[in-house]
Amino acid sequence: RVLTVAFAAVCFQPLSSRGVFLDGGGPAQALLLIALLVLTTLCDALLAAAAVHARTGWPFGPLLREELRGMVGITSAVCATGAVMALAVAVAGLWALPVFSVPLLLTQLSYRRYAAVRATYRQTIASLARATEIAGYTPAGHARRVAELSRAVGRDLGLSGAELTVLEYAALMHDIGQLSLVDPVPAGATACLPVTEQRRIALLGGAVVRQTGVDAAVAVVVERQADPCREQPVAARIVRAVNAYEEKSRDAGPGGGLTALEELRLATADDYAPEVVEALARVLSRGSLSVPAAG
Template sequence: PTTHGVLQTTAVVCAGGLAGIVPHVARGRVRGGDRGPDPDHLARRVLTVGFAALCFQPLYNAGALTGPLGTGAPYVLFLLLVLVLTGLCDAVLAALLLRARTSYPYGPLLRDELRALLGIGSAVCATGVVMALGVAAAGLWALPVLAVPLLLTQVSYRRYAAVRTVNRQTIASLARATEIAGCTPPGHARRVAALATAVGRELGLGGSELTVLEYAALMHDIGQLSLVDPVPGGATAPLPAEDQRRIALLGGEVVRMTGVPAAVAQVVERQADPYREQPLPARIVRTVNAYDDLAGEGAGAALEALETLRLGTARDHHPEVVAGLARVLARDGLPGVTSVPTG
């Protein structure tokens, strides 16, 4: 039997989180550092634990759990149910926070968070159940013993994240090869990747789909390195369809040699196909690339470029992608656009 309630449980978690932040504060990594904690993340964790404690502690203290359920399988199933509800609560809060920061559509963000629950989230929840049962059987000594797998998981996750960061930096550096060679304007690949990712989120893509889209957008012009005569200004949108398709196929061959996922090469290869035959990532790369080729520095040029894309929806660009691009530009204020007709 226990006497502590929801407030004490939440206070202990809050104190532990604040204690964990101290080393990062000393190193100046609270916000913006490579590995520093996020205060919003800590607040979310405290709220999530408070939710779990509210679902469990009053019933346990009153004896309403161990009495009817006992300490066998029904009790374990109840703990799993509480953890599933807690995971859902955490996913909802995480998606809300990211929505507030980025203004991305809430549905895809929540879907990404729910997908994460099936991976590391399920492992953490299972460890929580084992900890609760282990402490009841072996006392508080079970906590440090059972925390070791979590620490090892955290170290592995940090290494995995570092590898992914290095991989993305390598792809971004390779994408700059077209700029260094004078085939494309400076910053073209980066702008297309950032805008294509935003449009992908607007249209409901998430998780690995966004990663493939970003990589393909970064490397969409890599095929120009195989050309004998560079494209004037690096703009491929005004080229004939045959030339665009040849550059796309050459780019796909180069991308396959870099070791990135095959889906990235497929998107690069198909960006010049008729849009009705393209997958959604290829449609997005094609439209955003055309926008960046056509848009200038001012809002007027950006509006003119969007109007050109809208007029091309019958043959060259998917109407939904053009509409999504217009919404992103209007909402985020990219290239000076504050109000965009979606036609």
């Protein structure tokens, strides 16, 4: 954020010192201001995406698209602050720097507190999702592994931040409908059940999610993960493919990841969306084709 504000100030300061903004209004000046703000926005998005890419190794393209989608929020405040700061320094001197920086810092602090609340909310959902593991319906760590891999696949497919959140929550809670079963499915492998039974478990899982107060979009993904692939939303397609991959690779022993991925590729398009399977393959190629051991 500091670099972005500095970039905006550097862009505006020469124009301000030459009196470009003091010669009266006009469409040309308005377009110049908009162009400089757009340039600053691109700078902010590039810096933010580059920082995340360097830290995580995630694909740069989807990260940049996600940053650009969110530029209406704090990025617009940063750009406007940089522009106003450059103009104010010419009038008020260096005292303008702390005057305009303090509100920006307070906004950033509020954002960090909001992010902390969201992190606590996710931990609550993750704890609820572990109910199937504690009850012995699914292997330990299954929901966490599916959620992590689903989020990576969603990011590779270019889903927005809000869509990734819904996807992660749905992946964490995708098996919660199994609590309605009298006899647990061996190893929690619902992909091997008849379609009618899969749909019944999915609908029951969606009903449970709705009772928790989680976003209704999460419940929709959980309910529709057993629907025909072409009728599913993207998030449900991702959860379905990743869950099947995790189950198949876990049971296939050494080299199970490659075997499971090949099974998904050989399945019909009605079972698993080809674009999701290919995104899964790309994600796995950047790491390991093996699934972490349970526990």
